[in-house]
Every structure is written in structure tokens, then in C-alpha cells.
Amino acid sequence: KAPDLSSVNKVSNVFEDVEFCVMTGTGKYSKSELESRIAECGGSVVQNPGPDTYCVIVGAENVRVKNIIASNKYDVVRAEWLLQCFQTKMLVPWQPAFMVHMSPDTKEHFAREYDRYGDSYTADTDVAQLKEVFSRMKGNKVMPLDMIAELEERYSWNSCQLSIFRGNTIYVDCYAIVNEPRTKIHGTTLSIRALELRFYGAKVVSYLDEGVSHVVVGEDHSRVKEMKALRRTFGKKFKIVSELWVTQSVEEGVPKNENQYLI
């Protein structure tokens, strides 16, 4: 049912000759509120989109909205855009963040300006915008640590204090029997060291396999002999260092040379 907008006082001409179809309201503004404010700005409102409708305004998504999207004929825009127009008394340009759905024409236009995640090809971004772009990316594939290490090296971020141990694969000697994760010794400082190593970028493993770069040991040296024997069978040798290597590297914010911590 169309609202009676004949008694509305016009406050601006921002939407002069522009036809809207408001589907739903937001939590703060009802559908009819949005409609009367469009009328105040000189726009017209229809209840079903037609060939002259500029765009469909959506506050909350529902079945009708989904059908409109499925028809792929109209630009479906968030009510936030409308609110920004009211606020600035201007026709705010559409940005990817405002778009719930784009008609094929609009999509093509956007594709020239923005990538598929809504980041502009030409305009600089900032923290807020990038956050917004990131938040709209769906599906979070998690990047493995070694890829992060490569990336950091590529962009010279590897001097970052949070990446002291990046690229290292480390076995912490906190298992009563080597390579038996079930025999973990609890409540020792070594388990804290393991967490520190991870926090500062290392890959901490629970098996002492070929490919491990460091073994960190605490006060208990009873398994060192066994680990050294294991090392002789490896092609790529790991370094056995005391946990001081970890604490002092963290304290100074740079990876310390292992040689003074060798066991």
C-alpha cells in the first residue's frame, strides 16, 4: 500500500525526479519513515520497482528482497546510503559497501573502478576502508605459516618485533619421552617458551622430525644425548639451544645468534 506523501514538506531537491522503491526499513528507521524522507528531498516512491526505478532500498533482507536480487534487474542498495544522502544533503556516489546487489550495467561500471572485493583500483584506501573491504570478504581460508614467512620477506616485514622467530620450525623439549606428545610435562616454563615462540612467529611442532631448525631445552638435559643421536640420522641438522635463546631474543626484540646458547 502506497503511503500518502502529499502533505510532506519539501526540504531539498536532492532526489528531484528520482524514483525509489523502499523494501524494508532498518532497526532505527521504519520503511515509511524512509519513504517520507525521500519525499522531503523531492524524490518519489513506488511500492514495486519498475523500469523508471532508480534503485531498490533495503534495510533488512527478507524473501521479497531475495526475489528482487534473483531477478537481477535492479540495483539493491543499503538504507545506510540513503541516510548518508539525507545527512550530507547530496547524492552520495555509490560505493561497493552500499551495494547489496548490482544490475549487470552497474556491475560493469563498478568492475572498472573496484576489484571484486570492493577495493578501488585508483583511489587510496585507509584503515577504515580496508577494514570494511576485509569484513565483506567471505570464507576465511587461513594462510599457512610458511607462506606468511615468504610474504613478510617479500615486503621486508621480517624485521618486525612480532616475527623474531619467523621461518623457524622448533621442537620444544617438554615431553618426558622424545616424540611422545602424550608425555607432555605440565606446568614448566618450557610450555610458556613454546607459546612465546609461537607468539613471535615460530612454527612449533610436537615431533622432532627432519626439517626442524631448532630444539629448545630447559634445565633438564636428560634427553639431549638421545636428540643428538637422532640428529646424526638427519640430513638437515637442527640446533639445540637453551631456553635463554628464546627469552633473550624476545627481550631484545631481535633473534639472537644461537651459537652462544648451544647445548
Place this chain on the structure above:
Amino acid sequence: MEKTLNRIHPVSNPEETYFLQVSWEKDLGTGFGIILSDGQCAWTGKVSEAEISREAADMEMNREKYVEELKNALIAGEESTGKYDFVISRDEENVECHFSYEKNLKDGSFRLGSLKLQKVLSPAEVVKELIGYCLDRLGRLQAKNEHLQKENERLFSDWRDVEKRLEKCVEAKEELEADLYNRFILVLNEKKAKIRNLQKLLNEAKESEGDG
């Protein structure tokens, strides 16, 4: 008032056991009292601050060092066994008892101090007091032990809790980092794809220019 109770064995007869209680105010150097008992008889005596000073002077020893020796001899207990000798000599009627303490050296020993102890008329009272002292001390130690054990359990459970929380923080940091990098890469690659596309268009334009 502070007290210690130790078991000592006289050099003359190491099989024999005496109980030696030393009591003092604040510091041994300001004088101390002695109660010695073999379980049946008891003797008591006092060493004044002046006597301590005199002994130290007689031995030409620094006073502080002398007091340190006294502490080791009379109140240190187990850890100083063998390093100090005790000489106990009693008369026939057990009225007087001569008590002296000596430091054991490689070549003989030297006397740190000696005093005449007076017989206590009611040794049972003394023995009672000594046992009472032991029981009080035992009670206090037990209470302290319990307290420390509880404290230790609390610390251990706090530690585990903090460790778990730290682990959560580390996991969250790792996940956040991996996720942000992943998003960063996707956006970055979009830009690179655009650059490739523009390069392609540029090359095509150049080619068509060449054709024309």
C-alpha cells in the same frame, strides 16, 4: 623471646644425649639463657652481654665474628654437628654442672665459652616446658606447612589458568594474522590482475598502432 632446642652429645661420651635450650632477646649477642637437661636432671645458666664481650676480647676476636661462632655452636643444630664440641661435667650430687662449648679445628679445638650451670629443683617442669616447646613448634610448622601447601596449589592452578589463557591469546593472534594476510593477498592479487590487464590493453593498443 626466641628459643631453640637442640640435641647435643658431650665429647666425653657421645652415646649420651642432652637437650640444650638457648633463649635470647632479638640477638644472641645481647646475652642468652641456657637450659640443659638429660631428661632427668636439668641445669640452667645465663651469659650476659658483658661476658660475651669479654670472651671475644680475651680471644682477640672480632665481637661480631664471635657472636657468629656462638650462633653456629649453640643454635644452628644439625648443620654444625661435628664442627663444635660440648664438654659437660657434673659433680656427684648433680648440683653443679660445668658446660663449655668449643670449636673443632684440624689441630685441636679452642674454647668459645664456658659457664657454670645451676641445678633446677623441679626438673620435671623443665622437661615439661621443653616438650611443650616442641609440641608448639610442631603445631606451628604443621599449620605453616598446610598454608604453604594450599598456597602452592593455588599458585599452580593460577599458573595453569594463565597458561591456558596465554595459549588462547597466541592462537587468536595466529588466526588473526593468518586471516588478515589471506585477505590482504586476495586484494593484492586483484590489483596485480588489473595491472596485467592494463599491460595487455597497452600492448594491444601499441600493436594496433603499429598495424595502422
